[in-house]
Amino acid sequence: NAGVMQNPRHLVRRRGQEARLRCSPMKGHSHVYWYRQLPEEGLKFMVYLQKENIIDESGMPKERFSAEFPKEGPSILRIQQVVRGDSAAYFCASSPPDRVREKLFFGSGTQLSVL
Amino acid sequence: AQSVAQPEDQVNVAEGNPLTVKCTYSVSGNPYLFWYVQYPNRGLQFLLKYITGDNLVKGSYGFEAEFNKSQTSFHLKKPSALVSDSALYFCAVRDYTGAGSYQLTFGKGTKLSVIP
Numbered sequence: 001n002a003g004v005m006q007n008p009r010h011l012v013r014r015r016g017q018e019a020r021l022r023c024s025p026m027k028g029h030s031h032v033y034w035y036r037q038l039p040e041e042g043l044k045f046m047v048y049l050q051k052e053n054i055i056d057e058s059g060m061p062k063e064r065f066s067a068e069f070p071k072e073g074p075s076i077l078r079i080q081q082v083v084r085g086d087s088a089a090y091f092c093a094s095s096p097p098d099r100v101r102e103k104l105f106f107g108s109g110t111q112l113s114v115l
Numbered sequence: 116a117q118s119v120a121q122p123e124d125q126v127n128v129a130e131g132n133p134l135t136v137k138c139t140y141s142v143s144g145n146p147y148l149f150w151y152v153q154y155p156n157r158g159l160q161f162l163l164k165y166i167t168g169d170n171l172v173k174g175s176y177g178f179e180a181e182f183n184k185s186q187t188s189f190h191l192k193k194p195s196a197l198v199s200d201s202a203l204y205f206c207a208v209r210d211y212t213g214a215g216s217y218q219l220t221f222g223k224g225t226k227l228s229v230i231p
Binding site: 045093 | 149161220
């Protein structure tokens with residue numbers, strides 16, 4: 001049973017470009033969470049999605065950031081017009097539908113570098 | 116609002132000695148508490164959790180944690196440290212009120228270095 005898969009592992013973008021980060025949850029998991037980790041800081045919650053629904057996006061910046069989890073395919077975190085401050089590690093996690101309040105399974109993350 | 120504090124940025128311990136990584140939390144309802152470990156360039160790995168029941172929780176790799184409601188603490192412990200335990204450790208809390216907050220709030224992490 002493959003774990004949570006994130007790609008790419010490293011993504012380099014120039015200021016103003018778009019970044020797309022992908023996350024495939026573990027098999028059987030229909031709940032996806034995105035977290036951002038800045039240097040010397042812990043993980044900050046961004047968004048929680050179920051298939052085709054955004055449940056909680058209270059941690060998402062109001063502009064330029066969006067997330068989706070379509071019926072088919074991976075979850076996508078999209079950052080438009082990236083700025084240097086967006087440089088961070090972005091982690092995706094998943095959980096099964098009947099244990100949403102218990103442990104999360106994390107991917108290895110995408111390191112976004114904005115030049 | 117829920118929050119987690121890890122008062123130590125770094126903990127150094129000699130191999131074979133006991134280790135403690137401290138965590139205190141704040142929630143308005145009942146807490147679900149977790150410890151995760153992060154190795155360099157890797158995602159977080161689950162170590163252990165407290166939901167209900169015994170205050171002493173045993174987890175992976177010989178780690179354990181003690182839930183103390185009066186002190187709102189959930190310190191991570193191991194009787195004998197290994198060099199391979201060197202990593203970044205995160206405490207996390209989720210407020211279980213029944214209506215449900217799905218956010219897992221993390222502390223800033225504590226870097227554990229085990230010295231041979």
